[in-house]
Amino acid sequence: QKEVEQNSGPLSVPEGAIASLNCTYSDRGSQSFFWYRQYSGKSPELIMFIYSNGDKEDGRFTAQLNKASQYVSLLIRDSQPSDSATYLCAVTGAAGNKLTFGGGTRVLVKP
Amino acid sequence: KAGVTQTPRYLIKTRGQQVTLSCSPISGHRSVSWYQQTPGQGLQFLFEYFSETQRNKGNFPGRFSGRQFSNSRSEMNVSTLELGDSALYLCASSLVTGSSSPLHFGNGTRLTVT
Numbered sequence: 001q002k003e004v005e006q007n008s009g010p011l012s013v014p015e016g017a018i019a020s021l022n023c024t025y026s027d028r029g030s031q032s033f034f035w036y037r038q039y040s041g042k043s044p045e046l047i048m049f050i051y052s053n054g055d056k057e058d059g060r061f062t063a064q065l066n067k068a069s070q071y072v073s074l075l076i077r078d079s080q081p082s083d084s085a086t087y088l089c090a091v092t093g094a095a096g097n098k099l100t101f102g103g104g105t106r107v108l109v110k111p
Numbered sequence: 112k113a114g115v116t117q118t119p120r121y122l123i124k125t126r127g128q129q130v131t132l133s134c135s136p137i138s139g140h141r142s143v144s145w146y147q148q149t150p151g152q153g154l155q156f157l158f159e160y161f162s163e164t165q166r167n168k169g170n171f172p173g174r175f176s177g178r179q180f181s182n183s184r185s186e187m188n189v190s191t192l193e194l195g196d197s198a199l200y201l202c203a204s205s206l207v208t209g210s211s212s213p214l215h216f217g218n219g220t221r222l223t224v225t
Binding site: 031032034036042043044045046049051088090092098099100101102103104 | 144146153154155156159167169199201211213214215216217218219
């Protein structure tokens with residue numbers, strides 16, 4: 001079983017709709033959770049981080065964390081074609097700064 | 112504020128050679144981590160340095176090594192290159208070590224081993 005799992009996609013959403021991305025993790029001691037966006041040929045770019053159960057909103061992005069279910073999600077509201085990218089979920093365990101990444105979900109926003 | 116700077120951007124080496132990659136973190140950031148990204152394995156953690164000390168190490172062979180200098184700049188070395196070492200090598204910096212400090216990635220060095 002992979003430590004951090006994501007559906008590889010592609011997740012196809014129409015422009016203006018909500019894109020919902022999911023991520024599950026296996027280490028119950030995980031402490032911090034991050035979402036990165038990676039355009040093709042580019043490096044990952046930090047979008048959001050969340051440490052506590054519940055929702056955290058930043059502009060069109062909302063991260064949701066449920067530690068009991070070992071589940072973290074990312075919602076992208078009013079999706080734009082420029083949101084088309086691979087979204088990487090990353091988790092740190094109790095040991096420190098080592099980030100474990102999921103395989104990424106490819107999102108395609110169609111005009 | 113300048114971001115994380117990695118040099119060189121591209122490298123082509125032959126099997127058996129060694130290579131050194133360089134990373135300059137964001138000003139004020141003291142932690143530097145290295146990751147390998149391949150299409151098959153995704154992003155995998157190599158190691159993390161903080162205050163010139165290796166704090167964490169991933170599951171890579173001893174051919175992969177690194178170091179950090181007093182100005183927080185870091186280098187990564189791969190010896191006896193193998194074809195499977197072809198990948199995008201990403202450096203990331205953060206203010207401090209620890210699980211709550213977000214990482215910021217550089218543009219990466221794309222290594223091709225022939």
